[in-house]
Amino acid sequence: MPDKPRSLHQAGGRSVFARPSARERRYLTDALRTETVGGLVLLAAAVLALVWANVPVIKDWYQAVRDFHFGVPALGLDLSVEHWASDGLLTVFFFVAGIELKRELVAGELRRPAAAVLPVIAAACGMALPALVYTVPNLFMGGGLHGWAVPMATDIAFALGVLAVIGTNLPSGIRAFLLTLAIVDDLGAILVIAVFYSSGLNWYALAGALTGLVLFRVLHINLRVRGWYVYVPLAVVIWALMYNSGVHATIAGVAMGMLLRALPDTRRGESSETPSAAERIEHRMRPLSAGVAVPVFALFAAGVGISGPALAQVFQQPEPLGIILGLFLGKFLGVFGGTYLTARFTRAQLSDDLRWPDVAGIAMLAGIGFTVSLLITELAFTDAATREHAKAAVLIGSLLAAAVAAVLLKLRDAKYRAAWERENRDEDLDTFPDIDQDDDPVRRPTEAARRAAERESDGADKPNDDS
Secondary structure, three states: OOOOOOEEEOOOEEEEOOOOOHHHHHHHHHHHHHHHHHHHHHHHHHHHHHHHOOOOHHHHHHHHHHHHHEEHHHOOOEEEEEHHHHHHHHHHHHHHHHHHHHHHHHHHHOHHHHHHHHHHHHHHHHHHHHHHHHHHHHHHHHHOOOOHHHHHHHHOOOOOOHHHHHOOOOOOOHHHHHHHHHHHHHHHHHHHHHHOOOOOOHHHHHHHHHHHHHHHHHHHHHHHOOOOOHHHHHHHHHHHHHHHHHHOOOOHHHHHHHHHHOOOOHOOOOOOOOOOOOHHHHHHHHHHHHHHHHHHHHHHHHHOOOOHHHHHHHOOOOOHHHHHHHHHHHHHHHHHHHHHHHHHHHHOOOOOOOOHHHHHHHHHHHOOOOHHHHHHHHHHHHOHHHHHHHHHHHHHHHHHHHHHHHHHHHOHHHHHHHHHHHHHHHOOOOOOOHHHOOOOOOOOOOOHHOOOOOOHHHHOOOEEEEE
């Protein structure tokens, strides 16, 4: 009987987490490598912030630096260092997120409804359940509901950083699912920030920002204008107008990222293999986002007090308690439950080399909420004490989710390693993985040929009876 094909379609349904195409694997490898390094830098920045904010000799400096104001007051841009990091530098992070989202919508997995349905539903459930879990203790304990969106977001850089630290050998398909899940999650967080956490609108500034975005599109798409010296000043103007409009300034970054051309420019004779403008710009901006913008934001957002009394209040107050439960419990139930129900009641199904414990580890890993969660915390809570406790809750919930996910994935490490070795085994030493040759009917030896070779080898080894 012929070997079972390694196809995206098995038994009439779409196989989830199967091996992506070669081009997708190259893109994912490049993206994941950078994000993993960024996650490690982000972790170092968070640890530095905690040390800086809690060591008695230097903690006053931390507060002084974080609250130091500078800028251009006449333009409404006299901001503290903390706000420059969250409203300014973090726009670079959302710009890259916008590019990723645009690429997934026009050239990635999200362009096909059959492939997008599972990560989209999993991400939606992974946002709804944490918000619901957050509201329960706040309703019963009389807390505020403004922070319902804090535990919704997944920090992909931190999640991939955890994978790098624990050294698991996840198949590329499940990594692709995690990346797609995080992109959809980022889109949900962006919409939440734009709709629920924007202050009173300044319609003139908003109209100016929208006009700038239209000009950005005309220059890039219609006129094919190139040159950073054109777009960087225009981007700064759009950002400043968006900030003064009352809509959170990071939305400007998302909008500009999604306006970039995500497919090769056929009008200029580019082939289908030529990187698009969005890919080229993302390649240049991603190190700035992962290595500078996000770590600097974490440095001035993650510095919270971790004394005994402060930690006790985190578990006694409803708002931080809801955040911890939302990240640790709500995210897991949402992502795992959404994935299971989608696979159970639709034609989507897991590939043969994955089991539900693998998905459980990724679902728990999705509970690591850091960058966007801290940003929403600053927007949701006006009281300084509650805001600090909420930030501590984000760190605690993320740490708990990371620890449990590490245990779950470590338990599956032997299976991941075996799968990797099977995909890269080259027993005949011909530089071609055996699994690829097994998929090729021309190169694959038949069972009869193997048996004939064995008989011939046995005959050569037997002594000659006539001699």
